[in-house]
Amino acid sequence: MRALIFSFALLLSCSLYAQPTRVIWGYLKDSATGEPIVMASVKNNQSKQTVLTNSKGRFSLTVSPSQLISFSAVGYHFDTIYYSNTYLLQDTLLLHLTSLLTSLETVTVTARGMSRYQLDSIQRHRDFFQSMGSTPLPTISGANYGAGVALNIDRFSKREKKKRKAIDYFTNSEQESYINYRYTPDLVTRYTGLKEEKLLEFMGKSRPSWEWLRKHPNEEDLAYYINDQLKKYPPVK
Numbered sequence: 001m002r003a004l005i006f007s008f009a010l011l012l013s014c015s016l017y018a019q020p021t022r023v024i025w026g027y028l029k030d031s032a033t034g035e036p037i038v039m040a041s042v043k044n045n046q047s048k049q050t051v052l053t054n055s056k057g058r059f060s061l062t063v064s065p066s067q068l069i070s071f072s073a074v075g076y077h078f079d080t081i082y083y084s085n086t087y088l089l090q091d092t093l094l095l096h097l098t099s100l101l102t103s104l105e106t107v108t109v110t111a112r113g114m115s116r117y118q119l120d121s122i123q124r125h126r127d128f129f130q131s132m133g134s135t136p137l138p139t140i141s142g143a144n145y146g147a148g149v150a151l152n153i154d155r156f157s158k159r160e161k162k163k164r165k166a167i168d169y170f171t172n173s174e175q176e177s178y179i180n181y182r183y184t185p186d187l188v189t190r191y192t193g194l195k196e197e198k199l200l201e202f203m204g205k206s207r208p209s210w211e212w213l214r215k216h217p218n219e220e221d222l223a224y225y226i227n228d229q230l231k232k233y234p235p236v237k
Helices: 002-017 085-089 116-132 158-182 185-192 196-206 210-215 219-232
Strands: 022-030 041-044 050-052 058-063 068-072 079-082 092-097 140-142 149-151
Touching: 041 058, 041 158, 050 058, 050 196, 068 092, 068 158, 079 085, 079 092, 116 158, 158 210, 185 196, 185 219, 196 219
Parallel strands: 022 092
Antiparallel strands: 022 058, 041 050, 041 068, 068 079, 140 149
């Protein structure tokens, strides 16, 4: 009897904490115009799976309840949602991104030679940190007595932890935006001849990392990379 009660309790515990995985579908659109955002990256921040939106802004992603989904595109602010609450009840997610109104009056004098990604990134950083109110506190601060350094206790407050987590997500989104800026549909089509759904599938499977792209800044590097990826992921005829 005791073993039966224990088994029941274990089963109940597993059912309460189980995180069923499912494939969800959704659309990503411009918040102002309602137009689909094409070739944006949608990422499960726990599993690290990243998918791209198609010509209609549509995507599919494998996710479990309470996992964080982030989405970003060139020319837009990034955003995130937790797959929980009302999102769990929706058959199809409808997500929006806000366009970057890149006026940047204060940098126009020195902006010559800067890429679209760099200008967008400046605007995103400016808006993000203004919304944060301040930068996060450092872990170590200068001691006001004795010698050496002192540990900043405020750094471990709930408020600072949330702030640093937000900055981590922002940094991750900036890296995704850089990948989108460098690894474009036009570039991949030029070297593969792939289009539409085959192009989308190949780019999703062969997506390079931010670290690799930073170490390989030239298009020639990407050409060799794409050729190698074609051998790994030959398009289905």
